[in-house]
Amino acid sequence: MKQYVYADNAATTKIDKDAYDAMIPYILEEYGNASQPYAFSRNPKRALQEARETIASCIGASPEEIIFTSGGTESDNWAIKSAVSSCEKNKRIITSAFEHHAVLYSFTTMERYGCQAEYLQPDCNGEVTVEELSRRVKDGTSFVSIMLANNEIGSIQPIKALCEYAHSQGALFHTDAVQAVGHIKIDVKELDIDFLSASAHKFNGIKGCGFLYIRKGCRLLPYIDGGAQEFGNRAGTENIPGIICMATALKNNCRCLKENQERIKDLEGCLLKGLSEEGIEYVRNGGENTLPGLISLSFPGADGEAILHRMDLMGICVSTGSACNSKDTEISHVLKAIGLEEKLARGTIRISLGKNNTLEDVEKIVSALKKILK
Ligand code: PLP
Numbered sequence: 001m002k003q004y005v006y007a008d009n010a011a012t013t014k015i016d017k018d019a020y021d022a023m024i025p026y027i028l029e030e031y032g033n034a035s036q037p038y039a040f041s042r043n044p045k046r047a048l049q050e051a052r053e054t055i056a057s058c059i060g061a062s063p064e065e066i067i068f069t070s071g072g073t074e075s076d077n078w079a080i081k082s083a084v085s086s087c088e089k090n091k092r093i094i095t096s097a098f099e100h101h102a103v104l105y106s107f108t109t110m111e112r113y114g115c116q117a118e119y120l121q122p123d124c125n126g127e128v129t130v131e132e133l134s135r136r137v138k139d140g141t142s143f144v145s146i147m148l149a150n151n152e153i154g155s156i157q158p159i160k161a162l163c164e165y166a167h168s169q170g171a172l173f174h175t176d177a178v179q180a181v182g183h184i185k186i187d188v189k190e191l192d193i194d195f196l197s198a199s200a201h202k203f204n205g206i207k208g209c210g211f212l213y214i215r216k217g218c219r220l221l222p223y224i225d226g227g228a229q230e231f232g233n234r235a236g237t238e239n240i241p242g243i244i245c246m247a248t249a250l251k252n253n254c255r256c257l258k259e260n261q262e263r264i265k266d267l268e269g270c271l272l273k274g275l276s277e278e279g280i281e282y283v284r285n286g287g288e289n290t291l292p293g294l295i296s297l298s299f300p301g302a303d304g305e306a307i308l309h310r311m312d313l314m315g316i317c318v319s320t321g322s323a324c325n326s327k328d329t330e331i332s333h334v335l336k337a338i339g340l341e342e343k344l345a346r347g348t349i350r351i352s353l354g355k356n357n358t359l360e361d362v363e364k365i366v367s368a369l370k371k372i373l374k
Helices: 017-023 039-059 072-086 101-112 130-136 159-168 240-255 257-277 304-313 333-337 359-373
Strands: 066-069 092-096 116-120 141-145 172-176 195-199 210-214 283-285 294-298 348-352
Touching (some): 072 141, 072 172, 072 195, 101 116, 130 159, 141 159, 240 257, 257 294, 257 359, 304 348, 304 359
Parallel strands (some): 141 172, 172 195
Antiparallel strands (some): 294 348
8 A cells, every 4th residue: 555644634534553443343253232131231231331431431430421422513413403303492593603514504504494604714823712792692602612723723612611601691502522532631521511522533442333411301302213222312222333343532632632742742843943943934824722733734826735635646645625625625613713815815735643653654745835835
């Protein structure tokens, strides 16, 4: 297989080898259905419970507050549509204009069902402030959803303060933490949130697997009806191998969180220094408080799409935006939301470094950008 420099870790990540190894026995040997009472299903059932405990302990939750899903998109859709549908009061709902489409389009659906939605504007650094939320909250706001970290520019949101304000107005609070889980420290109790979405393939687990944290006491109608799996909240035979892989990967990332963050931040610093030393002019989007390794760069006068394709020819994977809209040549809704001028927005690429990247990768990226841009 051709050797690539993979620098698109915000799109997806490589599965940890031990997370992969951990799931194999549950595909080939221990394949019993966890809902069956016989002895053959005992091990898969126990492994499912242990995975739930592991994941809960990684985010400061209780095991019963973790519900396994098929990934970030399902978790977002479920939290938003079910929480809003079960609110008895006025259906005023709030999110930000630069959320992932899993959130934005769920809001569009709720608008079709008669909800009044508000879309908060982040500031030019990609931060949704409490002031903006307090300006836009109206009487009867029942639900607020703000992402923990943005997937295109990496900006980390003041979730604790936003949630505190939402609660003070009687609204439930959901956060799409798909880019943040396994990369920065998250304690759901400290943040005091009601719902949190996560996706395994963003933290070195398998694709098609994720979870939704539902705070004890919060009501959420089942999104998928059928069997009694997941405490009657989410029907369907559990993806036990995927869940075991996800729990192992999250445990790995949380155990080495600081170490990974420092290494990735160092690589990030080398990349930016390398660009400056080569005299390449760029604007970094997302402000000061960003996810480690998520680097959104705008090159004045350049064409982001063309950069991406030339880097691809050199065996380097980067992105112009989120994986879901990279076929779309329109300016990203995220860059529009932070008010980036069109000239810069068109020359933007996202480089997302992960724990498997090396200094050599960074040097290749700098050298490729030098060839393309100079
Ligand atoms: N939310 C955010 C912020 C994301 O970045 C993504 C994926 O890119 C998703 C949701 C969707 O997650 P999944 O790919 O697991 O459906």
